[in-house]
Amino acid sequence: MKPILLLLLLFPLIAALINAVAGKNLSRKAVGFIACGGVLGTLVLAVVAMILAGEKTYELIFFNWFRVDSFSADMNVYYDPLAAVMTVMVTFVSLIIHIYSVGFMRAEEGVRRYFIYLNLFVFFMLVISLADNLIFVFLGWEGVGFCSYSLIGFWYEDEDKVKAGAKAFIVTRLGDVTFGVAIALFFILFGNFSILHIIENTAVLSAGMATLLGLLLLWAAVGKSAQLPLVVWLPDAMAGPSPVSALIHAATMVTAGVYLLMRLFPVLALSSITLSIIATVGAVGTLYAACAAMAQTDIKRILAYSTISQVGYMFLAVGAGDIVGGMFHLLSHAFFKALLFMTAGLVIQALAEEHNIFRMGNLRKVMPGVFWLTFIGAVCLSAFPLVGGYFSKDRILLATFMQPGALYKILWTLAAVAAVLTPFYTFRLFLTAFGERPGTLPRSATVPLPRFMVWILAPLALVALFDGLLNLPFGPGKELLAHYMSVVPGSVPNLNAPADLAWSMSVGSAAAVLAALGVSYFLYRRPKEGTSGGFTRLLISGFYLDLFYHWLIARPYRRIADFLFVRVDEGVLDSGFIKIGEGVEGLSGVLRLWADGKISTYLKMVLAGFTAILTIAALYWGLW
Amino acid sequence: MNLYAIAFYALGAVMLVSTTIAVFQRNLIHAVVYLVISFLATALLFFLLGAPFLAALEVIIYSGAIMVLFLFIVMMIREERKREVEWRRWGQWVPAFFLTLLSLVVSIALITREPDARAYLITAVATPAALGNYLFQHYWLSIEIASFLLFIALVGALYLGRSVDGEPGDEAGGNP
């Protein structure tokens, strides 16, 4: 088992290293081949590990990173079904995205750099998924943040894109601060960093300490997963290439926050306050993002807000105590969102970098494959009955409703409203981008795309469509995922909901989805650009959250920085040194008068020197 | 206060006055002449202090050769009658003047504090024979070196003084 997991971690790292060292001399195809090969190897190993491990958990020690007294950062791995599921998902989606990228980046400069970062990202994500030692997790955490920054700002010549990358990095960094504090607290309370050790000994924690730790971890997860209030970086992160958005901002990095919460769930579960707050953050974020998504015109921004919304569901699941539901939705979302991002990338490339959905249209005849793939993704996202996202979203709503207390009922309402809005904005996107429009001319002049880019998405679409099979609430293969994950601490396999409640919910959500679809179809059959009234502006800017942060934090910070730079740094420090230099210059100017080359001056100098020596000698001899 | 003392102070006064006047002269020839007066007084002082041979040498070499040499050169230099305007700008001479004054005061103070300085000089005479004896007994090497030095000075002055177009320059003054 150990060598399998070790190789699993190392494969993408080795691929990245090969590309870094030798990639300059290799062709574009070879670089892509190495990168994809690395991920393929990892995927195979992940599946093998999953099969071999069964339902056992492993704690494996790889090697000791550094050690100071009792403070030891080892690179350990904690492999349980949760980690198994996560690694398989990450590697599977990464593989498809890597292959897709080979086509997507076919005309770009810096392909080698791209694949190095992409492979590194996979490596760091696997570290987060597998690590047992919290410092090791933190390494992966920061690593994915860095790779995300590099990849968002991939087209570094465009300053806006670089700024978007920096914004992502800085905002997630705000979250990472509390993660560091939490790690330190864990060490103080438990004496070591091992996750396994922590979740086995949660009894030592008082309720207050558990709440504190939970909130610290929540803040870190909020930063990484782009939930309220640290949500502002994700829409701007769409400046990166579409496969990057698919991998990082749909399937993996934004789920890393949720994953962390799930790994340390026994700690969170000790405090009902923490769970309530987590659920609230999730539910409010879901509705917020769904509203904002309704007004966006950039295809990728719609998907970005949609991601925020769906990740909010995962937070809601954790807050409702249902890890299985959260993980189930994580999987579904990874599949269909990655699919949607990649089809969006195909559309954008085909229309020569057009992002605005109101300038697209009539694509069905031109790109039928992409049309159907997007349709599948949209259907999954909308939670259309019996399709992938339907079962996972349903389970989350059920789990929320079943929690005691009025708060959860309110949160259920918010989540339900968002669930109605989701199909609405999804099909707004689909119909506007792909639908028939008599007014516009058919886009016969689209950029031709490599066929394999479309074909490689087919397996992903199938998985997304039938992913409900993982955890059906009925039938022979009932609740596969739940049973598999039953050994994971904190997971509840069976919600034990009253049957009629479950039934009425399922039927109700199905009906709501269909209704929303109908409304959307009616409104956007002949789409025209929406009004740009105040309400639209409110939504499109995400309830002015960016502006709020700008006024509250960015501007004052900028003011202080400018003040310090001009008045202190330049005014005091720099000018201090300049004044010293000027002083010396002045002094030398005075001295220059004595070096005027005139003999008479020099003779006077000799006399002066002699007088000085004489006087000093006289004083020395005690004259006066 | 015997005769020797009076002679000493008189000669001293002459020396000081003539030297001072010489220093402040505009006309170079006047300066040289006043200096010759000073040197003659010096020669008499040497005689008073018991060095008759050196008194003679002072007249011959200092006044007779060196000052005459000065006169030669002064007459070669046909300076324009432009006034040296140095006394107008007091920044030129005031500091040096006060420096000199200061050193003078300090040295006088040093000298008077010295207990050795109160001893009276007893008259004595060094006959030329005795001086020559002593000189060639103890300082014969320095004599040789001094003559060599004079030879080098001769050569140097000859070379520096030559004209570019072959006109013979002044010969250096030297001891016979």
Place this chain on the structure above:
Amino acid sequence: MIVPFGHTLILAGILFFIGAACAALRRNLIMILIGVEIMLNAAGIAFIAGSLRWNQLDGQAFVIFIMAVAAAEISVALALIVYLYRRKNSVDADRFDLLKG
């Protein structure tokens, strides 16, 4: 019994500083040289006085050397002045300022 030794030294000292003042204050090259001469002469007076004070002939011997050196130095110095005069047509010390910093 002539005078206290100190008086001769003071005389020599005053003469020396008059010579120093002449060398420092005058701009004419020849006057500077004259100042040097005065200084040398004053030193000679001091030596003679010292020789008499301690009844040694070394002082007088040294005055001979002083005179020899003074003669040599003056001859070369005056030759230099002639040369400089031929170059610049002036004996103003301030004219020769090529070493100006």
